[in-house]
Amino acid sequence: MSAGFLEIRNLVKRYGGAVAVDGASLSIAKGDFLTLLGPSGSGKTTILMAIAGFVKPTEGEIVLSGRNLVPLEPEERDLGIVFQGYALFPHMTVAQNVAFPLELRKWKPDAIAKRVEETLAMVDLTRFADRRPAQLSGGQQQRVALARCLSYQPDLLLLDEPLSALDRQLRARLQDEIKSLHQKVGVTVVNVTHDQDEALSMSTHIAVINRGRIVQYGTPDDIYENPATRFVARFIGRSNVATVERIETKSDGASALIAGQWLPVEPNPAVAGKAALSLRPEMIEIGPLGTDRTDARKVVMDARIENCVYHGGTTALDIRTAIGPLRAEMPTSRLGVRPTAGATVQASWPVRAGRIVSEDDTALDQQ
Amino acid sequence: MYVFFVLPAALLLFFLYLLPLARILMISATDGQGFVANYGAVLTSAPIHRMVWTTVEICAITTVATLLISYLIAYVLLQVSERTRMWMMLCILVPLWVSVLVRAFAWIAVLNNSGPVNSLLQYTGLTDEPVQLVRNQFGVMLGMVHYMLPFGILPLYAAMKGIDPKLISAARALGARPFTAFRRVFLPLSLPGLYSAFVIVFIFSLGFYVTPAILGGGRIVMIAEYIALLISQGYDWGIAAALATMLLSVVLAVVFIAGRFADWDSVLGGSRR
Numbered sequence: 187m188s189a190g191f192l193e194i195r196n197l198v199k200r201y202g203g204a205v206a207v208d209g210a211s212l213s214i215a216k217g218d219f220l221t222l223l224g225p226s227g228s229g230k231t232t233i234l235m236a237i238a239g240f241v242k243p244t245e246g247e248i249v250l251s252g253r254n255l256v257p258l259e260p261e262e263r264d265l266g267i268v269f270q271g272y273a274l275f276p277h278m279t280v281a282q283n284v285a286f287p288l289e290l291r292k293w294k295p296d297a298i299a300k301r302v303e304e305t306l307a308m309v310d311l312t313r314f315a316d317r318r319p320a321q322l323s324g325g326q327q328q329r330v331a332l333a334r335c336l337s338y339q340p341d342l343l344l345l346d347e348p349l350s351a352l353d354r355q356l357r358a359r360l361q362d363e364i365k366s367l368h369q370k371v372g373v374t375v376v377n378v379t380h381d382q383d384e385a386l387s388m389s390t391h392i393a394v395i396n397r398g399r400i401v402q403y404g405t406p407d408d409i410y411e412n413p414a415t416r417f418v419a420r421f422i423g424r425s426n427v428a429t430v431e432r433i434e435t436k437s438d439g440a441s442a443l444i445a446g447q448w449l450p451v452e453p454n455p456a457v458a459g460k461a462a463l464s465l466r467p468e469m470i471e472i473g474p475l476g477t478d479r480t481d482a483r484k485v486v487m488d489a490r491i492e493n494c495v496y497h498g499g500t501t502a503l504d505i506r507t508a509i510g511p512l513r514a515e516m517p518t519s520r521l522g523v524r525p526t527a528g529a530t531v532q533a534s535w536p537v538r539a540g541r542i543v544s545e546d547d548t549a550l551d552q553q
Numbered sequence: 554m555y556v557f558f559v560l561p562a563a564l565l566l567f568f569l570y571l572l573p574l575a576r577i578l579m580i581s582a583t584d585g586q587g588f589v590a591n592y593g594a595v596l597t598s599a600p601i602h603r604m605v606w607t608t609v610e611i612c613a614i615t616t617v618a619t620l621l622i623s624y625l626i627a628y629v630l631l632q633v634s635e636r637t638r639m640w641m642m643l644c645i646l647v648p649l650w651v652s653v654l655v656r657a658f659a660w661i662a663v664l665n666n667s668g669p670v671n672s673l674l675q676y677t678g679l680t681d682e683p684v685q686l687v688r689n690q691f692g693v694m695l696g697m698v699h700y701m702l703p704f705g706i707l708p709l710y711a712a713m714k715g716i717d718p719k720l721i722s723a724a725r726a727l728g729a730r731p732f733t734a735f736r737r738v739f740l741p742l743s744l745p746g747l748y749s750a751f752v753i754v755f756i757f758s759l760g761f762y763v764t765p766a767i768l769g770g771g772r773i774v775m776i777a778e779y780i781a782l783l784i785s786q787g788y789d790w791g792i793a794a795a796l797a798t799m800l801l802s803v804v805l806a807v808v809f810i811a812g813r814f815a816d817w818d819s820v821l822g823g824s825r826r
Contacts, residue, residue: 273723
């Protein structure tokens, strides 16, 4: 691995006997938007706070453009951090909040005034310059927090669940705003969230974290389309995951034994040890019985519809098949006649849509 | 309907507090040679001037000392573990339940010329002669500060607890050294708590009676004791009432002016918004 802009090497953090981060390694390039994605308690915030300097690593290195951060105090690292809840100074106005880091850097008053004005204009808050944070809405406070970190143009911006306190609609809008701000400013971002939609839509790279370990690292589409483990498949998006008992490879391709049925699959050499099959609901096609079953690139089986939920553009179907219950999601327009519960239909999916994943996070071969 | 629940307290306050207070005002204006003579005596008498200056000096020094020490202790309370905090709280609160008389005599026992402190000072060779620690201004101030500390610590701690610790982290992430983060963020946010602690402690200090009487050994006379002496030794009810009225005016003025900046909600246990 070549030296990246930000390198985390074998980061370990123990609290007494409890392990919060268990040997995390990461390397990101300048300009990347990395999201640390994981359930609460997975250690993602600990990694972020170790980069920020508020958590002292038990072991490991954190290197930012060749500079080892670990021995430095938070104020010596010159990073930007947006805290959960924003941590705006309530006794200062918006403009004073944004000017604060510049004053600490001993800028001249007129330079500060100019930069504050530019930064507030960038986040569209110019007319709120003299308000106190308590007089602003959640979304506006969030933009002040961003402006406060961007005013001194740090190399690295850390975001600690920046959108978790906001309602759904506002969250979607601010996701777009942060993303376009990232493109405009070109700052490298490390973001922490447990919201997979946020991770998929904002990031250039995602590190999925579970129990203090980085389970998978990649681009959003790579993570979504090629999950490495059962955990990743279920945590990012929805997925049907079935335990694979055995995989056999013959001249005409590989087959997996699932619930007593042999299904054609594409082998995944990265998986060592116990395997599972992950199948995204939207890859399953529901059709009338009697479709051609000779296509070797497709898996076809009978299915009984147990439940059918109409979502407008898509329809979700719970079906029971020979390999167990599955969830399918189809564009309503392609479904034809609305299926009824109890009806028998035919379920099919392309062989390559079924991904062989590792059953267990710890059995993963760490690259 | 609810008026009836408040009525007993209102009656009690009226008959036992407001009525006597009104009578004091009356006496200050009518007793002896009347209003002008009484208040004129207060404003011109040299012994009263000396006594007022002693009172103001002692109150100012003890208030500042109490607030400084209280701020430090409240800040430490905020940083320590839950367990240590419980023990510290106990040490702060237990003296509150000990009578002020007992505490004054305890200080005399500890600090007099043959007490343990002086014995230690002489034993270690720091002094040859016993150092006068009580029955003087220092003794009075020590006793007062000791008495008032909980009243400074508790409102300050309540106000400091309301400051989000993330703000300090944010200040440091933005480039502030720990002391700068304290000075620019924590200190300004703790000021409302400091104002309320100031009002409580300063008003308290003005009214001290037992502590200066015992630890001052008759040499240090503050305003409360002076008023008592005027009355009990039968000198002049009119001048005593005039002094009491002026003391009350000062207290009300302090409550009104400083109280406007104070953070009573967190001191009294309410929410801030």
